Amino acid sequence: xPKVLQIPSHQIIDMGQMVTLNCDPVSNHLxxxxxxxxxxxxxxxxxxxxNGKVMEKSKLFKDQFSVxxxxxxxxxxxxxPTALEDSAVYFCASSLGTTSAETLYFGSGTRLTxx
Amino acid sequence: QQKxxxxxxxxxxxxxxxxxxxxxxSDRNFQYFWWYRQHSGEGPKALMSIFSDGDKKEGRFTxxxxxxxxxxxxxxxxxxxxxxALYFCAASPTNTGKLTFGDGTVLxxxx
Numbered sequence: 575x576p577k578v579l580q581i582p583s584h585q586i587i588d589m590g591q592m593v594t595l596n597c598d599p600v601s602n603h604l605x606x607x608x609x610x611x612x613x614x615x616x617x618x619x620x621x622x623x624x625n626g627k628v629m630e631k632s633k634l635f636k637d638q639f640s641v642x643x644x645x646x647x648x649x650x651x652x653x654x655p656t657a658l659e660d661s662a663v664y665f666c667a668s669s670l671g672t673t674s675a676e677t678l679y680f681g682s683g684t685r686l687t688x689x
Numbered sequence: 690q691q692k693x694x695x696x697x698x699x700x701x702x703x704x705x706x707x708x709x710x711x712x713x714x715s716d717r718n719f720q721y722f723w724w725y726r727q728h729s730g731e732g733p734k735a736l737m738s739i740f741s742d743g744d745k746k747e748g749r750f751t752x753x754x755x756x757x758x759x760x761x762x763x764x765x766x767x768x769x770x771x772x773x774a775l776y777f778c779a780a781s782p783t784n785t786g787k788l789t790f791g792d793g794t795v796l797x798x799x800x
Contacts, residue, residue, distance in 0.1 A: 578732070607787075616691070617733070617777070617790045630787060665732050678788065680725075680732030 576600040580666050580681035581648075588689050592654035595684045597666030599649055606649045607667040607678065608641065610634060617665065623649065624672065661688045692716045695778050695791035703799055708768050710794045712778030714759040719780035722754060722761045723788065727775045736763070736776075768798045 579598040587593050599606055608620040621631040623641050638657070643649040649668075653660055663683040669676040695712050702708045712722070721740050725733035739745045739752040739761060746752075751764045765772055775795050779788040 575734075580732075609790075616693075616792045619787050619789065622787060667732075677735045677738070680734065682730065682732045 576603075576679045578666055578668055578679050578681035580664075580684050582684060583682065584685045584687075586687045586689065587656060589658055590655045592652065593656055593686065595651040595653075595664050595666075595686070596648040597650065597668075597681060599666065599668030600670075600679055603668035603670050603679070605629075605669045605672045605676075606641075606643065607669075608651050609665040609667065609680075610662045611665065611683070612662045620651075620664075622672070629672075656686075656688045658688050661686060691792070692719070693778055693780050693789050693791040695776075695794050697794060698792070699795040699797070701797045701799060702768050704768060704770060706768050706798075708765040708772070708796055708798070710763045710765075710776055710778075710796070712761045712763075712780075712791055714761075714780050716780075716789075717759065718782040719759065719789070720756070721781045722752075723779040723781075724750075724752060724761075724763045725777040725779055725790075727777065727793075729774075733777055765796075768796075770798050770800050772796060773798045 581596045606623045609617045611617040621635045622629045640652045663685045665683045667678040667680045669678050723738045724736040727733040739754045744753050754761045775793045777793045778791040
């Protein structure tokens with residue numbers, strides 16, 4: 575089936591540093607998402623993105639967070655500066671459309687550890 | 690209060706048995722429900738969606754939705770060891786791809 579690739583699978587950084595998480599979505603998909611999952615907790619919506627713009631974001635999407643997809647390349651989540659509470663697994667997803675009937679395809683996640 | 694709640698937290702069934710997972714929403718805006726399955730080290734993968742009252746069957750998997758009570762269930766018949774995974778219920782309001790996930794149910798199918 576369709577694959578969403580996330581790079582890297584693990585990232586360890588010091589608090590205050592910048593980190594960029596990369597996502598290669600399904601090739602013909604138009605809508606992109608980031609979700610955050612803290613160990614032992616539910617997966618939570620961060621943001622969705624379409625046509626170069628953030629469509630909707632949750633309260634978890636702090637000012638230190640930003641997303642972009644320059645020139646159809648990777649869809650990225652940048653955190654600058656990082657904080658200890660940013661440690662989590664971040665899942666990227668993509669879909670062809672944005673109605674509730676559309677299937678979201680998820681990557682395997684990037685485990686971010688902030689020291 | 691969490692908007693999507695799942696039960697049980699964990700479930701163990703013998704190979705060939707029936708597994709039943711439950712999900713309830715507390716938000717009447719949620720009209721679209723999904724079941725996702727996540728194997729260890731992988732991302733969640735959509736199993737099936739259900740948007741109308743009643744049953745929806747896909748192979749060994751049957752979902753049931755009761756919109757009045759906002760309750761959705763997933764039944765897996767003839768469970769296989771490969772069905773062992775974390776199962777998420779997810780819900781969304783009309784016309785948005787934004788999903789709210791439950792905490793998940795860990796299913797173990799013992800050979």
